Amino acid sequence: MTNVLGRFDFEAIAKWIKPGEKVLDLGCGDGSLLRYLRDEKGVLGYGVENDPANVLACVRNGVNVIQIDLEAGLSGFEDGFCDHVVMSLSLQTVRHTERLLAEMLRVGREAVVSFPNFGHHSYHAAIARGRMPVSESLPYQWYNSPNVRFFTMADFEALCAERGIVLRERLGFDGEAAVTEDLNRNASIAVYRLGKAG
């Protein structure tokens, strides 16, 4: 897989966004995904960030960024505001996961999320050795991690089933390689396209 965006999950996410769509990117970092979507697909995008350094980086990147705390929800955005609400590798950093997922599907027609899959076999091994996992996709120590929710693909899918969230598509990656078998065990990063029931 090519990696024009610097983040391989962006490539997968970008494929699901059609030209000219309106997109909200939660935890948009320095805005590279939005910049790519704008330049390549004419997407009207807004990023949401709460880290001042990232807000500045977005302004430098010339993308729209709105500084709000995601934990406070998306109440400023009306129902059906955009086509896709994207949350790339940030879902695990939010405490109110359930409410935020519901908000994403209220504001967007579909949601696209990616997150580090704690079901990955290397993490089993780390825990079996008695230590919390530290890896390329989870580069933090337990005491300085921005991640507050630790879950597997199977956990996530169970929550979606319970809340009537439809899994439209899913992808798994290990390193930058696509995983095709036993994703919950072999994928270190999971990417989902989610929709509403009915």
Added chain:
Amino acid sequence: MNHSSDSVGAVQPQRAHFDTPLALAGGGALPVFDLVYETYGELNAARSNAVLVCHALSGHHHVAGYAADDPKNIGWWDNLVGPGKPLDTRKFFVVGVNNLGGCYGSTGPMTLNPATGKPWGADFPLVVVEDWVTAQARLADRLGIDAWAAVIGGSLGGMQAMQWALEYPDRIRHALVIASAPKLTAQNIAFNEVARQAILTDPDFHGGHYYEHGVVPARGLRLARMIGHITYLSDDQMAEKFGRRLRQGGLKFSYDVDFEIESYLRYQGDKFAGYFDANTYLITTKALDYFDPALGYGGDLAAALARARANFLVVSFSTDWRFAPERSREIVYGLVHNGLGVSYAELESIAGHDSFLLDDPRYHGVMRAYFEGIKT
């Protein structure tokens, strides 16, 4: 006086006279008027690099550099505007203007009323944000500026930037709305009313015609400024800056100054009463109170903003309780609703409303990055 290399240097105000009547939002018209302004940098051949800086309650046209005849008189936003500064005068042609109704040379209550030959005083019409922007557009015409690359302002100045985007959507490409609001809250109007009452009930006010009596309502202006200063600072900053520190060793058991904060407020009040015009203060606070672009849209700000075409930068400060971040967010969501380009930074700062005049590195970093992204 040491003037650094990133100062625009010595500046001279200029005066533009307009003799076509200006119809006013509140009815009537100004038959003729003058605007005093300053410019920094050079207008490019395409006339596409002009930036208008709008002032707030007590501001004026002297935005940057130092007055040629008074080197100690530094522009009020000199930390933002200059060669190499966030609003870089090597790239942009920057215009500062004193608004109508002002007391720094533009036509206002101190100007002679052509109908009477006496100062306008209280008879000067209540000009509002829409009128200022209309007058600024006349100045833009005069300077050969079809469209501003950007209009920027803090507080009441931010309201003018917003009004530009609504009144002349094709004449402004970027609006920078700093520490502002789409309309004042009841609490905010209340503070303005206390300030006005202080002036209006001053025995030296003489119904606004104090010039003829050779006096100024200094007590009223002083109180107005004191209450203003309290609201421009945050509780935390006052605690840090003054705390309960005493001016002298112990309590005096009198109504003289005990605490440093009292001394500060008296000093600021006296200083202000010495140079600012009371009628201008009254008019300007009314302009603040009246600003409400959503009024004609049933209170629907998003509907009001539908006319805008500009790209926006909206900035607020965490401890600004006079123009709270919540008010800025209202603007942001109204713009987002219309699919307009907007970035919003909510900066941590201890300095309350006054934060917008300080040169905090994160604040100026965002401003610099935004201005760098503006094509000229």
